Amino acid sequence: MIVRIMGEGQVRLGDGHLAELNKLDDELLEELEGGDEAGFRRTLAALLDEVRRLGEPLPDDSLEPSELILPSPDASLEEVREMLSDDGLIPG
Template sequence: MIVRIMGEGQVRLADGHLAELNPLDDELLREMENGDGPGFRRTLHALLTKVRELGEPVPDDSLEPSDLILPAPDATLEEVRNLLSDDGLIPG
């Protein structure tokens, strides 16, 4: 699966890693629903860090369609709200 982090680029992530990311995604969704700005910021950074750790960067000169798009590290609560589905940022 190809994951794009807005403003950074893409990483190739094995589908099996989604289960590791879902708890952070669930936490992020709760914090957004509760308007917990500091918690949201902390969890968003943790989620993006985990994606970078688990994934392998896709070369900048390679143009691959993204299966999943995650917000930039400096995204606001409102910007992330606009990206959310009922399942959060990560399906499943």
């Protein structure tokens, strides 16, 4: 799966990592719904760090269709709310 982190680039991420990323995504969703800014910042950073750690960066000149788009690390609560689906940021 190709994942884009807005403002950073793309990584190739194995589908086997989605379950562990979904745990962070669920936490992020709870913090968004509760308006927990500090928790939201912490969990968004942890989610993006995990994607970077588990994924293989694609070259900057590579432009492959992204199957998943994640917000930038400095995205606001409102910006992330607009990106959410019923499953959160990560399907599943």
